[in-house]
Amino acid sequence: MTPSAAYPSGGACKRGAAIPPQAAGGAIQLCSQGMGHRFLSALARQGRLTSRLARASSEYFRRQTVAMKFNPFVTSDRSKNRKRHFNAPSHVRRKIMSSPLSKELRQKYNVRSMPIRKDDEVQVVRGHYKGQQIGKVVQVYRKKYVIYIERVQREKANGTTVHVGIHPSKVVITRLKLDKDRKKILERKAKSRQVGKEKGKYKEELIEKMQE
Structure with a gap:
């Protein structure tokens, strides 16, 4: 036909x-x-x-209509995206393994999320292990995209206890392990966030000049 x-x-x-x-x-x-x-x-x-x-x-x-593609150099192919995700190098995985900050830390530093690291204190907010208990990050295992938290454990069949891997997106950072480099990152992120908020707003001096 x-x-x-x-x-x-x-x-x-x-x-x-x-x-x-x-x-x-x-x-x-x-x-x-x-x-x-x-x-x-x-x-x-x-x-x-x-x-x-x-x-x-x-x-x-x-x-079912597909949204227009703005950047032709960024692929939307599912298999390519999955391949790049699971074959990503360590420095890229660091960014992917970011966690949101708690409300208190967000107000204090004006930063929404940070790449998670060892010795941060986190709270699991989604999944089987969610609850009010706060634990310290024991290990960040980038190879499997998981973190190990000190109180999140399970018992094996032979009686030994092992840590359960939790994805960083399932936790909220309640306390940051601060050092010189991390303070710089917080300052940089807060500064760029503030610039983004002020973008497009007219300042008083500019308004006065326009009125003249």
Whole structure:
């Protein structure tokens, strides 16, 4: 069947695109993508697609529209992104393994998150081990993208206790291990955050000059 025969509106349907509902002999023309879409298209061709189902399906196709890509040099391919994530070097993993700061620390330093490190005190807020208990980070294991916390343990079948790996996104930092380098990072992040807040705002001197 030719595209013009399948779609009396005239245009050929691209795979993954949604054609807006058009009345063509009582049938709603939809683009087929996958088995469900093909079934809807078959119903439309036979004139058996109800108006309610047509509205629901058109709304579904409208939501499936893909957002425009702004940077052609950044891939959206799932397999490529997964490959780069699991083969990332250590300095990249350090950034990925960042954790949000608690409300108190966020107000104190004006910083939202920091790469986690050994001797930070954290609280697990998501997952099986979430609770009010606060523990110190014993090890940051970048190879597996997990951290080990002193009180988060489990017992093995032979009776020994081992630490359970927790992903940094599941914890909140309640106390930072501060040294000279980390203080510099906090100052830099707070400064850039403040500049971002002031961006686009008119200053008093500039307003006075404009009024003159």
